[in-house]
Structure formats: structure tokens, C-alpha cells
Amino acid sequence: MNELREKAKELLNAGTVKVIIGYAESTTPNRTKPIIVRTIEDADKLVFNKFCVNNLAIYLTRKEYKNKGTVGIVAKGCDVKAIVQLIQENQINKDDIYIIGVNCSGVVSELGQEFSSETIATKCLNCSVRTPHLHHTLIGAIEEMPKRNDHNFETMQKLEAMSSDQKWNFWEAEFERCVKCYACRQACPLCYCERCIADKSIPRWIESSAHTRGNFSWNIIRAFHLAGRCIGCNECERACPAEIPLSLLNRKMGMVAKKEFDYTAGIGLDTPTLVGTYDVNDREEFIK
Amino acid sequence: MGESNIYKPELMEVTEIIDETIDTRTFRLQFKDKELAKNFSFKAGQFGEYSMFGEGESTFCIASSPTRPEYIECSFKQIGKVTSSMRRLSVGDTIGFRGPYGNYFPVEEMKGKNVLFIAGGIGLAPVRCVIWNVLDLRDQFKDITIVYGARSFNDLVYKRELKEWKERKDIKTVVTLDPGGEVPDWDGEIGFVPAIVEKTAPKSENTVAIVCGPPIMIKFTIPVLTKLGFKEENIITTLENRMKCGLGKCGRCNVGNVYVCKDGPVFTYAQMKDLPQEY
Amino acid sequence: MEEKLISHQNMISLVSDLIKANHLVIGQDDKSIGWKRIADAAEIKINHSGIPSNVSYKEFVFAKTEPIFYYKNKKDDFDLVEPNLEERKIVFLGSKPCDARSIEIMSKVFNWDYKDKFFNQRAENSIIFGVACNYQDEFCFCTSVGLTPTTENGSDIFLVPLAENNYAFRIVTDKGKDFIKPYEKYLSDGNSNLSTEALSKIKHPEKRFESEKVRKWITGNFEHKLFDKVGETCLGCGQCAFVCPVCHCFDIVDEECNYSCGRRMKNWDACQFGLFTLHGSGHNPRDNQGKRYRQRIAHKFKYYTDKFDEILCTGCGRCSRGCPVGIDIAAVASEINFVANQV
Numbered sequence: 001m002n003e004l005r006e007k008a009k010e011l012l013n014a015g016t017v018k019v020i021i022g023y024a025e026s027t028t029p030n031r032t033k034p035i036i037v038r039t040i041e042d043a044d045k046l047v048f049n050k051f052c053v054n055n056l057a058i059y060l061t062r063k064e065y066k067n068k069g070t071v072g073i074v075a076k077g078c079d080v081k082a083i084v085q086l087i088q089e090n091q092i093n094k095d096d097i098y099i100i101g102v103n104c105s106g107v108v109s110e111l112g113q114e115f116s117s118e119t120i121a122t123k124c125l126n127c128s129v130r131t132p133h134l135h136h137t138l139i140g141a142i143e144e145m146p147k148r149n150d151h152n153f154e155t156m157q158k159l160e161a162m163s164s165d166q167k168w169n170f171w172e173a174e175f176e177r178c179v180k181c182y183a184c185r186q187a188c189p190l191c192y193c194e195r196c197i198a199d200k201s202i203p204r205w206i207e208s209s210a211h212t213r214g215n216f217s218w219n220i221i222r223a224f225h226l227a228g229r230c231i232g233c234n235e236c237e238r239a240c241p242a243e244i245p246l247s248l249l250n251r252k253m254g255m256v257a258k259k260e261f262d263y264t265a266g267i268g269l270d271t272p273t274l275v276g277t278y279d280v281n282d283r284e285e286f287i288k
Numbered sequence: 289m290g291e292s293n294i295y296k297p298e299l300m301e302v303t304e305i306i307d308e309t310i311d312t313r314t315f316r317l318q319f320k321d322k323e324l325a326k327n328f329s330f331k332a333g334q335f336g337e338y339s340m341f342g343e344g345e346s347t348f349c350i351a352s353s354p355t356r357p358e359y360i361e362c363s364f365k366q367i368g369k370v371t372s373s374m375r376r377l378s379v380g381d382t383i384g385f386r387g388p389y390g391n392y393f394p395v396e397e398m399k400g401k402n403v404l405f406i407a408g409g410i411g412l413a414p415v416r417c418v419i420w421n422v423l424d425l426r427d428q429f430k431d432i433t434i435v436y437g438a439r440s441f442n443d444l445v446y447k448r449e450l451k452e453w454k455e456r457k458d459i460k461t462v463v464t465l466d467p468g469g470e471v472p473d474w475d476g477e478i479g480f481v482p483a484i485v486e487k488t489a490p491k492s493e494n495t496v497a498i499v500c501g502p503p504i505m506i507k508f509t510i511p512v513l514t515k516l517g518f519k520e521e522n523i524i525t526t527l528e529n530r531m532k533c534g535l536g537k538c539g540r541c542n543v544g545n546v547y548v549c550k551d552g553p554v555f556t557y558a559q560m561k562d563l564p565q566e567y
Numbered sequence: 568m569e570e571k572l573i574s575h576q577n578m579i580s581l582v583s584d585l586i587k588a589n590h591l592v593i594g595q596d597d598k599s600i601g602w603k604r605i606a607d608a609a610e611i612k613i614n615h616s617g618i619p620s621n622v623s624y625k626e627f628v629f630a631k632t633e634p635i636f637y638y639k640n641k642k643d644d645f646d647l648v649e650p651n652l653e654e655r656k657i658v659f660l661g662s663k664p665c666d667a668r669s670i671e672i673m674s675k676v677f678n679w680d681y682k683d684k685f686f687n688q689r690a691e692n693s694i695i696f697g698v699a700c701n702y703q704d705e706f707c708f709c710t711s712v713g714l715t716p717t718t719e720n721g722s723d724i725f726l727v728p729l730a731e732n733n734y735a736f737r738i739v740t741d742k743g744k745d746f747i748k749p750y751e752k753y754l755s756d757g758n759s760n761l762s763t764e765a766l767s768k769i770k771h772p773e774k775r776f777e778s779e780k781v782r783k784w785i786t787g788n789f790e791h792k793l794f795d796k797v798g799e800t801c802l803g804c805g806q807c808a809f810v811c812p813v814c815h816c817f818d819i820v821d822e823e824c825n826y827s828c829g830r831r832m833k834n835w836d837a838c839q840f841g842l843f844t845l846h847g848s849g850h851n852p853r854d855n856q857g858k859r860y861r862q863r864i865a866h867k868f869k870y871y872t873d874k875f876d877e878i879l880c881t882g883c884g885r886c887s888r889g890c891p892v893g894i895d896i897a898a899v900a901s902e903i904n905f906v907a908n909q910v
Binding site: 291293294295299320384528537538541542545564565 | 635636645647649680790831845846852866
């Protein structure tokens with residue numbers, strides 16, 4: 001903790017960064033919340049623990065921080081994936097950010113819970129970036145991470161085995177609960193469009209009503225917009241008040257990208273983006 | 289349940305279309321239901337929700353005068369989904385209308401007084417409604433002055449009426465264009481509205497000023513009026529905020545705890561001063 | 568008020584009869600996400616000691632999406648057709664006090680001057696089986712907004728969990744009394760001593776703030792930096808409004824079914840969205856998240872109270888529990904109290 005705070009103070013004092021986006025203790029136990037640190041005093045509020053679930057990269061594309069000097073950010077490996085993806089997509093400039101990387105040994109899936117093998121987030125189970133793959137400074141140490149079965153993957157396998165009708169029924173029941181709050185979009189670091197297609201009205205591509213048609217078009221179109229771009233932080237799923245298992249869609253898209261194009265979003269800073277490139281030898285087996 | 293559906297519009301026919309500027313149009317509308325047409329009444333300053341079925345609703349003031357109750361008129365600029373589709377309408381086509389909603393200008397209390405109208409751009413629409421109301425009852429009011437300005441000659445709305453007002457001897461009409469917006473044979477004033485108001489120097493005694501236009505114009509006109517001696521309660525304007533229902537329910541048009549759709553849209557400067565900056 | 572007793576088994580029989588009588592029985596779902604129509608009485612779950620569902624049941628009264636009329640295009644004209652309204656009774660089973668008052672609170676805005684028949688019809692058809700709440704976590708703050716875990720006000724029938732799976736069955740309103748008449752066979756005589764004792768054991772959450780202080784403070788502090796501070800991390804996702812039992816803002820949009828017909832819909836909306844107040848001209852009176860958050864606080868604790876003498880909040884804590892960035896409305900209100908006390 002001290003390491004993080006001292007580093008933050010040093011960066012602020014030296015003028016290396018103007019602000020640091022990090023985590024602070026919440027007023028309630030087993031939770032943290034994002035904090036925007038501008039002063040030395042606030043730097044003492046910074047924490048990093050098992051409850052730092054949020055992907056803070058979401059704030060990097062905000063107007064307040066874009067092109068306004070170097071922004072410091074406390075980032076786990078999975079958050080760095082989002083940062084890398086944003087750099088690849090030219091949404092942020094690599095030189096405008098200062099990554100305080102933290103070695104991570106897992107975070108909880110839902111805030112408020114105790115951390116255990118039961119509650120560790122799905123995204124941590126197969127994490128390949130426990131030491132952030134891009135950072136300007138690195139703090140903390142790698143500890144042993146609790147293990148559990150990947151229930152999410154088990155559900156995916158069940159879905160794979162289903163017929164189209166069964167899949168439709170499954171998703172219809174899940175989307176039924178959607179209230180169209182768009183919390184999934186707002187919580188997503190890669191949903192940075194200045195004007196989302198859901199908000200466009202001439203023509204209206206996606207009906208804003210929370211009925212079957214509107215819910216399907218929204219959730220499916222969002223999944224497609226994230227294909228090969230989603231870095232799997234699962235913030236959408238966590239933000240969803242209706243607990244729709246959005247990760248099943250996004251993870252499937254990611255697996256297709258991996259299988260067909262050997263591409264993983266948010267890993268290689270110098271790899272061109274999947275949807276931004278074209279190769280005549282691209283396989284097209286996913287188009288059915 | 290006998291309750292009526294407050295969201296269901298009445299059908300109106302477009303009976304006349306007038307192009308005001310390159311992107312602004314005026315519709316004259318008449319109720320299809322004859323009974324309704326006979327019983328419909330409104331007051332100057334009220335607004336309505338205009339429907340294009342399949343596109344949605346838009347909020348505009350009623351730009352015509354309540355002294356001419358056989359029709360209503362609205363003027364709109366092509367901006368979004370609804371107004372773009374409204375532009376595709378021809379005479380004889382159908383449009384939906386809900387209203388009249390909101391409060392109104394105190395035309396009754398203005399009787400026996402001087403009236404100063406100040407408008408900028410399409411802000412003339414709500415003012416025009418009062419102008420015709422007052423002109424149709426000309427002998428009940430004292431001196432009438434109209435100061436209207438627009439960015440350029442092409443942005444002037446109700447040009448034919450401006451001409452008519454200018455020609456009338458019983459009112460004083462000053463039309464101005466922002467510097468650089470004039471045309472070679474322009475015979476009106478050149479300058480921003482606040483400056484022209486100051487130059488025109490209407491008397492403030494026993495006078496009500498009705499001011500509508502872009503926020504920036506209002507902001508700089510009010511100090512001029514105050515300097516001329518206008519009391520805050522005699523400066524009246526209308527506020528606009530995004531609305532959906534117009535009925536005080538959908539929750540988006542409020543300025544502080546004032547709902548523009550029900551407590552407004554007409555406010556005196558005395559009232560406006562107490563409102564938070566949320567419009 | 569009359570006090571009766573009902574066993575869990577009889578409750579199942581009662582619900583079974585209600586379903587047979589073609590009433591809509593609405594109960595909490597298994598996962599505590601939201602509320603659903605109960606098809607089988609055996610599934611009922613009266614949640615008196617568990618966490619409130621993520622989403623409140625307001626959608627059954629103030630629909631998340633509903634047609635307000637249909638239109639059909641005839642040559643040069645349109646036919647406007649009224650939608651059918653739900654005429655069945657809607658029975659809310661096991662409504663905690665922080666939900667039970669929601670319909671009454673919202674009905675103020677849906678009835679000042681203009682009356683919204685879509686809301687009213689369902690509100691009038693609602694029968695609320697409230698239940699004393701034995702759950703409390705760090706987000707609960709009903710006592711700060713004038714309610715308690717044992718408030719009966721808002722319920723037509725109020726259940727108090729007793730030993731051996733029994734419930735004290737308190738008939739609170741005439742509406743409740745009339746409704747339950749055909750089913751009296753499932754009720755036995757109650758003993759108010761038992762329920763009073765059970766109620767006395769229920770712990771009340773500590774009062775976290777004075778809502779009246781928030782109301783007064785906002786007037787002179789509209790531009791206070793406190794709102795900007797919240798806005799800084801707020802994602803503007805609007806989940807707070809969508810899970811709230813009393814947030815009632817809505818949007819009106821048209822949907823085409825084909826070239827000649829369609830419908831106009833009334834859909835939930837939220838003041839936390841940037842587009843909510845965006846003018847056609849591009850001007851936006853609430854152009855940052857801080858201003859939007861201020862609207863949320865002010866609408867709940869000031870505007871609604873000024874206009875309707877009700878706090879637009881029941882202290883259920885859903886918005887705070889679900890907020891992805893940990894904004895706790897009670898903490899913000901408490902901070903306002905703290906700041907107000909400093910002056």
C-alpha cells in the first residue's frame with residue numbers, strides 16, 4: 001500500500017502526471033471505488049487489494065483527460081489489456097499515460113464479498129497477465145491465486161451443444177430481464193463511441209424499448225461491435241443490474257477471434273487490430 | 289376506466305406551408321375533428337407536442353395568435369428526426385397535436401400598457417403569437433415597439449409580416465442584422481439586438497418587455513432593459529428545455545424545481561433570476 | 568386494522584387460489600434479481616430476511632416499455648388505436664416496506680393535473696402484501712427517509728414472520744380487506760402480542776442523514792463542488808434509476824411495424840444519460856455528469872418534496888448496492904448533511 005502511495009506522491013510531486021486514476025477504500029467493507037487523485041493528500045487514499053475489480057481504463061477516453069497532459073493510472077494486467085487495445089485503436093496516446101502496474105493475484109467477482117476460491121472473478125481464472133504486460137512502474141508481488149472450476153466455461157460448453165432454437169430460448173429468457181439501462185456500455189472501456197449506435201435515431205437502428213426485439217438487437221449488436229476487441233474484463237456483466245451473462249457472448253467472440261485469426265485483444269501493442277486489418281488468406285469459417 | 293389517454297394526439301391537417309428561411313418552415317394546421325376545432329382555445333405563449341407517426345414528437349410553441357382560433361401555426365427548424373420528416377409533408381397531409389400546454393403571457397394584464405417586443409432569430413415565433421394577439425386588439429394597448437434581429441438577412445423569419453409591421457404607422461418596428469449579415473439593399477439596422485434596443489431607447493414607464501431569443505441575446509439584453517428602467521417583473525421571456533411529455537411527468541425539462549412544461553414556459557425575469565442555471 | 572394468522576401452507580393455498588382466480592401474482596425470483604409472475608404457488612418466496620432484489624417491482628405498475636397507442640396509416644389519414652390495459656388485479660407478494668410505498672409515492676407525479684391512465688389503472692389494481700423486513704446491510708437507509716423495516720403504510724396486507732413458518736396477517740387497508748374476503752378460510756385468529764413481539768425484535772438501520780437538511784442545503788449550493796466530485800467517477804450508466812422503486816422518468820419513442828402501422832412507446836429513461844436533456848440545437852443544460860448527479864439528488868430530496876411533500880426515495884439501497892463505481896447515495900446525502908452542519 002505504502003509503495004503505491006509513495007509512488008503516486010512521487011509522480012505528482014515531480015509533475016510526471018497531473019492526475020492519477022486509482023482505487024480508494026469504500027465506506028463499506030470489502031469494496032473499493034475509483035478515485036481521481038490530484039493532490040498529495042488524496043494520494044494517501046489510494047489502495048490496491050482483492051476488491052479492486054473496476055477496470056479504470058474506462059476513464060482514459062473521457063474528454064477531461066484526453067490530450068490534457070499525462071494521466072497516471074493504477075492498472076492490473078487485465079486493465080492494461082484495455083489500455084493496449086485503446087492505444088491500438090488510436091483512442092489514447094501511449095505517451096499521454098503513465099501506467100502504475102500492479103502485480104495481481106485475483107480479485108473478487110462481485111464487490112462486497114469476501115475473497116475466496118468461491119468468489120474469485122472468472123476473468124482471473126485463466127489470467128495470462130498477472131504481471132501487467134505494459135507498465136511504467138510495477139508494484140506489489142505475485143501471490144498464490146485461489147483456484148476454482150470455470151463455471152462460465154462450462155455454461156459456454158452447454159450452450160455450444162444446444163440447437164439454434166435452444167440457444168434462442170436461452171438468450172430470450174436472459175434478455176427478457178434487460179431494462180435497457182445501457183450500464184453494460186457505460187461500464188465498458190472499449191465502448192467509447194462518441195455517439196453509440198443505440199442513440200442514433202436517423203435511422204433508428206436499435207429500438208430503445210426494452211422488449212424482445214429491442215433487447216436482442218441491442219445485446220447482439222453490442223457483442224458484434226466488441227468482437228475481436230473485448231478484452232474480457234467483464235465490467236459489462238458486473239454492471240448489469242439484471243445479471244445477464246454477457247461474458248458468454250463476449251468470450252465466445254474472443255474465442256472465435258483466437259481460433260480463426262490467432263488474435264487476442266489487448267495483448268500486442270504493435271499488432272494491428274483484428275477488425276482493422278485484412279488478409280486475403282483470412283479464413284471465413286465463422287461465417288455461416 | 290373512463291380516463292382519457294393524455295399521450296394520444298389529435299389529428300390535424302396541414303393547410304398551408306410557408307418557407308421562412310432555408311431550413312425553417314411554418315405550418316398552418318387545422319383540426320380534422322370539426323367539433324374539436326370549434327371548441328379549441330389557447331393562450332399566447334402556450335406550446336404543443338407535434339407528432340409525426342413513426343418518427344416521434346417535437347415541442348414547439350404555438351406561433352399564431354389566439355385571436356385567430358380557426359387554425360394554429362408552428363414554425364420549426366429542420367434539426368432532427370421529427371423535424372426532418374415534417375419537412376417532407378405537403379398541404380393536405382396529417383400531423384398529430386397534443387396541447388395546448390404550459391402557462392402563457394399575461395396579455396390581459398398588459399392591456400392599457402406599452403408593449404416592447406424583443407426577439408432574435410427563430411425566437412420571434414413565440415413573440416409573434418403575442419404580437420398578433422396585441423395587434424388584433426390594437427386599441428386596448430398603448431405604444432407598441434418591435435425590435436427583431438437575426439444573424440443575417442437569410443435568417444429573418446416571417447419576412448412578409450416584418451414588412452407589414454414596418455409599414456404600419458401605429459407601431460414602431462426595428463429590424464436589425466448582425467454586422468456582416470446584411471445584404472446590399474438592406475434598409476434596416478445593423479448591429480446586435482442589445483445595442484439596437486439601447487439605441488431605440490423605448491420608455492420603460494408603464495411598459496412590459498417581452499424578450500425571446502438565443503440565451504446570449506437575452507443575457508446581454510436584460511442589463512440594457514434594466515438600465516432603461518424596466519422592472520424585473522415587467523421583463524417577460526420564455527424558456528425552452530428538452531421535453532417529451534409536456535405534462536410534468538417525464539422528468540427532463542425541469543430547471544431546479546420548476547417544470548418548464550407546467551410552471552412555464554413563460555417566466556418573468558424576476559422569477560428567472562431565482563432559477564439555477566439549468567436551461 | 569385486523570390481525571389474523573396464516574400458515575405457510577395456507578399461504579401457498581391462498582396464492583394458488585389467487586392464480587386460479589386469474590389474478591397476476593408477482594413475487595420475487597429465485598436469484599433475487601427481480602420480480603416475476605408466479606405461475607405455481609409452490610414457488611413463492613417471501614423475502615423477509617434476504618437482500619432486496621436487484622431490480623424493484625415497479626415495472627409491473629410503471630412498465631419498462633409499453634405502447635401508449637397504435638397508429639395505422641390510411642391513405643391521407645391515420646387511425647389511432649388505444650392499447651388494451653391490463654385489467655387483472657396485481658398482487659405483490661412479500662413487498663418490503665421500502666417497496667410497498669413506491670406506488671403511492673410515484674402516483675403523485677402521475678396524477679398532478681394530468682392523469683396517466685396507464686400507471687393509474689395498474690396502481691388501482693395493485694394489492695400489496697407487505698412483509699416486515701429482517702434484513703439489513705450497510706446500504707439500507709429506510710430510517711433516513713421516513714420509513715422503518717416495520718412500516719405498514721403502503722401495504723394493503725402486512726405480514727409479520729412468526730415462529731414455525733407462520734405469518735401474522737395484518738389487514739391494513741379497506742382495499743386489502745375487500746380483496747381477502749373470499750379467502751378468509753385460510754386465515755385463523757391472530758394474536759397481536761405475537762406479532763408485536765416479533766416486530767420489536769427487528770433491528771432498525773441507523774439513521775444516516777436528515778433528508779430535510781439535504782433539501783434545504785441544495786437551494787444555496789447548486790454549484791457545489793461535491794456534485795462534480797461524484798460526477799468525476801460516475802459512469803452515467805443509469806442503473807441507479809432503473810433499479811430504483813420510485814424513479815419514474817420516461818422517454819416517448821415511435822416504433823414502426825411496417826410502412827403503414829406502428830406504435831408509440833413509453834419507455835424508462837434516466838436523468839444520468841447525457842442525451843436526456845440534450846436540446847436539438849446541441850445545447851445541453853446538464854452537460855456533465857456532476858450536473859446529472861445533482862439532478863438525481865435534488866429530484867429525490869428536494870424537488871419532489873417541494874412539489875408533492877414526499878421524498879422520492881425509500882432507502883432500499885438498490886442504487887448503491889448495484890453501482891459499478893461504488894457511489895452510495897446515502898453516503899452522498901450524509902456528506903451533504905456534514906457540509907451543511909459546518910456552516
